[in-house]
Amino acid sequence: MDSVKPNFKPTIGLSLRFVNVSVDSSQPSTKSNRKILEDISFELSPGEFVCVLGPSGAGKSTLVRSILGESHVAKGSILVDGQDLDSVRPQMRGRIGYVPQSDINPPELTVVRALHYAAAIRLPESLKASDRDIAIDDAMKELRLLDVADRPIRLLSGGESKRASLAAELLSNPGLLILDEATSSLDPATEARIMVLLSEQAKLGMSILAVTHHLDNVDRAHKLLIIGGGQLVWFGTAAAALEHFHVNRLSDIYLEIEDKPDGYWVERWTALQQKQSSAEPTNTREASPDATDRSARKSDPSTIQKVATVSFARQFSTLFLRGMESLLRDQAAVRLAVLLPIALSLLLLVSFSATSFLQPLMVTRFLEASEKDVLADVWGEVREAIATDQLPPNTAISSQIRVFLDSQPKLLAHLREDSTGRIVTDALTDAIPIAPDREISDPAGTFKVISLMNIIMMILGFVVGYKEIVKERTMFDLERMHGLDCVPYVLAKLLNLALTLAVQVGIFTLCVEIGFQLRAAWGGEAPVGQYRAGAPLEFLFNWLSALACSAIGLVVSALIKATDKGVMTIPLLITPQVLLSATILPIRGGILKLFAMIFSPLYWAHRGCRSEGAGVPDFWKNLGDYNPNIAIPIAALLAQIVVATALTMAVLQYQDRRRKR
Numbered sequence: 001m002d003s004v005k006p007n008f009k010p011t012i013g014l015s016l017r018f019v020n021v022s023v024d025s026s027q028p029s030t031k032s033n034r035k036i037l038e039d040i041s042f043e044l045s046p047g048e049f050v051c052v053l054g055p056s057g058a059g060k061s062t063l064v065r066s067i068l069g070e071s072h073v074a075k076g077s078i079l080v081d082g083q084d085l086d087s088v089r090p091q092m093r094g095r096i097g098y099v100p101q102s103d104i105n106p107p108e109l110t111v112v113r114a115l116h117y118a119a120a121i122r123l124p125e126s127l128k129a130s131d132r133d134i135a136i137d138d139a140m141k142e143l144r145l146l147d148v149a150d151r152p153i154r155l156l157s158g159g160e161s162k163r164a165s166l167a168a169e170l171l172s173n174p175g176l177l178i179l180d181e182a183t184s185s186l187d188p189a190t191e192a193r194i195m196v197l198l199s200e201q202a203k204l205g206m207s208i209l210a211v212t213h214h215l216d217n218v219d220r221a222h223k224l225l226i227i228g229g230g231q232l233v234w235f236g237t238a239a240a241a242l243e244h245f246h247v248n249r250l251s252d253i254y255l256e257i258e259d260k261p262d263g264y265w266v267e268r269w270t271a272l273q274q275k276q277s278s279a280e281p282t283n284t285r286e287a288s289p290d291a292t293d294r295s296a297r298k299s300d301p302s303t304i305q306k307v308a309t310v311s312f313a314r315q316f317s318t319l320f321l322r323g324m325e326s327l328l329r330d331q332a333a334v335r336l337a338v339l340l341p342i343a344l345s346l347l348l349l350v351s352f353s354a355t356s357f358l359q360p361l362m363v364t365r366f367l368e369a370s371e372k373d374v375l376a377d378v379w380g381e382v383r384e385a386i387a388t389d390q391l392p393p394n395t396a397i398s399s400q401i402r403v404f405l406d407s408q409p410k411l412l413a414h415l416r417e418d419s420t421g422r423i424v425t426d427a428l429t430d431a432i433p434i435a436p437d438r439e440i441s442d443p444a445g446t447f448k449v450i451s452l453m454n455i456i457m458m459i460l461g462f463v464v465g466y467k468e469i470v471k472e473r474t475m476f477d478l479e480r481m482h483g484l485d486c487v488p489y490v491l492a493k494l495l496n497l498a499l500t501l502a503v504q505v506g507i508f509t510l511c512v513e514i515g516f517q518l519r520a521a522w523g524g525e526a527p528v529g530q531y532r533a534g535a536p537l538e539f540l541f542n543w544l545s546a547l548a549c550s551a552i553g554l555v556v557s558a559l560i561k562a563t564d565k566g567v568m569t570i571p572l573l574i575t576p577q578v579l580l581s582a583t584i585l586p587i588r589g590g591i592l593k594l595f596a597m598i599f600s601p602l603y604w605a606h607r608g609c610r611s612e613g614a615g616v617p618d619f620w621k622n623l624g625d626y627n628p629n630i631a632i633p634i635a636a637l638l639a640q641i642v643v644a645t646a647l648t649m650a651v652l653q654y655q656d657r658r659r660k661r
Contacts, residue, residue: 014081040227362436468554558648
């Protein structure tokens with residue numbers, strides 16, 4: 001393979017030193033305290049390339065996570081340029097790069113666009129746009145990505161995708177680059193190219209720590225750091241490692257570690273260290289001329305500047321534009337976003353195709369005093385007429401009534417039922433209204449349409465929001481290392497969701513409205529306008545409700561570790577929303593109404609879209625007494641969006657603090 005000619009400017013490498021570092025598996029929720037790393041001590045000098053080796057489960061990834069602040073150091077310290085890493089971690093943002101095993105670029109973006117957004121997050125805001133473009137071009141040249149610059153990340157080969165991830169990290173020219181199994185899925189040729197590239201970067205001054213399972217090209221590194229059973233068993237050159245373990249191949253070292261008793265190779269390593277402690281350490285690596293001077297350097301924390309932190313506005317605009325471009329470039333997602341609300345609207349229209357929205361309904365009222373007198377008199381005569389199987393002997397009226405009822409046996413049977421007497425009694429005591437008042441169109445069909453529209457848009461909101469953070473968690477965590485703040489990240493997500501849902505809810509509302517208008521134009525029936533707030537307000541409330549549910553979905557997305565786990569939470573989110581919405585069961589007051597007002601966006605959407613004003617029978621008033629001012633549900637939905645958004649930010653920030661404890 002031809003040598004790679006570096007294009008980047010020389011790097012001010014960082015030194016990394018582990019001093020008796022131990023990491024255990026203790027978690028607040030468990031009583032386990034098993035050591036994962038124990039008394040690890042080594043030093044990586046500026047411009048040094050070190051490969052970390054060891055059997056599976058040896059603790060290699062834990063070593064990386066301890067540097068990143070994701071695994072708590074129970075004992076010892078990690079020093080970067082002579083300073084405790086935890087104390088200067090904010091200042092080191094941008095100076096420590098990290099390439100995980102999974103890809104870190106948005107899959108739908110092209111290579112050049114992905115690097116454009118990566119540069120906007122990682123490089124100083126004061127840098128000119130032309131200089132950023134030069135850095136991006138250099139990164140693509142360095143990693144041989146120019147030929148695929150305009151190809152979406154998802155269409156790249158494994159090696160090309162990995163090089164694109166590495167390019168994103170090299171943009172900020174970090175002083176320390178960490179790779180965790182970044183070449184594990186690559187073919188031998190691609191892995192070799194990556195290792196050559198890392199070696200060349202080390203020559204430019206970059207300090208590199210790479211965890212790898214591939215052994216064919218580790219001789220490109222200056223040193224090997226070998227871990228067995230969570231303990232350091234070797235730190236030195238590959239050639240010296242073969243001699244120390246008495247093997248001919250590096251792969252046989254793994255067998256030696258597994259076959260020998262626990263602690264055997266730790267003791268051998270300790271003995272070798274003690275033997276060499278009186279001698280001056282020999283620099284066995286190839287390094288830049290001033291590497292020794294830099295290794296001895298100790299930085300002043302007050303002079304360390306944040307390298308890649310950019311302003312709130314820059315972060316927000318970058319993340320928002322990246323999210324929108326990723327969505328618009330995903331043709332399958334765009335088609336789904338457009339076709340799904342159309343399909344849902346058609347399903348709703350078909351479901352109500354046989355519904356009569358103008359079905360007449362008689363509204364009743366309470367009896368007036370004169371009507372009660374008449375009813376009492378008539379009911380007295382009727383009771384006397386039906387009291388026995390014989391004709392009443394005394395009263396001519398009751399006898400005539402009985403003669404008539406004998407010709408109507410079903411009516412006679414109904415009048416003799418206890419329920420009939422209770423109805424008359426309730427009517428006389430104003431317990432129930434039974435007098436005909438006026439005829440109206442039955443609101444049942446219209447209210448069902450409104451309820452179903454509300455529920456469909458609520459479900460859409462949850463489905464859109466629950467996966468937004470978890471699907472790019474690796475990228476988010478990495479960009480946090482470069483100074484990304486949780487607040488602009490979550491707000492950008494919320495705005496992306498708001499625009500996406502506005503389009504979807506708009507399409508859904510428009511299709512439903514057109515469908516019912518066409519039905520009415522062709523002689524059919526449409527939902528009664530008297531019982532609706534109108535299409536514009538229905539769009540507004542359904543959109544705000546869907547957005548509030550998406551914001552709740554963001555909270556879930558921040559808490560879960562995998563998208564499939566989020567799917568399982570959807571029914572748990574939907575069920576209480578439906579029960580508290582007053583779409584199925586009336587919620588007219590009490591603690592249930594309080595819960596609905598606090599926790600249910602669907603309740604407010606239903607309240608905003610539904611009209612329970614004059615002309616609606618009392619038995620159809622599911623919401624009880626309430627102020628119909630539309631500003632109230634709007635304010636309530638906005639408040640729920642704000643609270644859910646703030647909770648998402650709090651969850652992400654808490655997770656950050658918990659990882660660093």
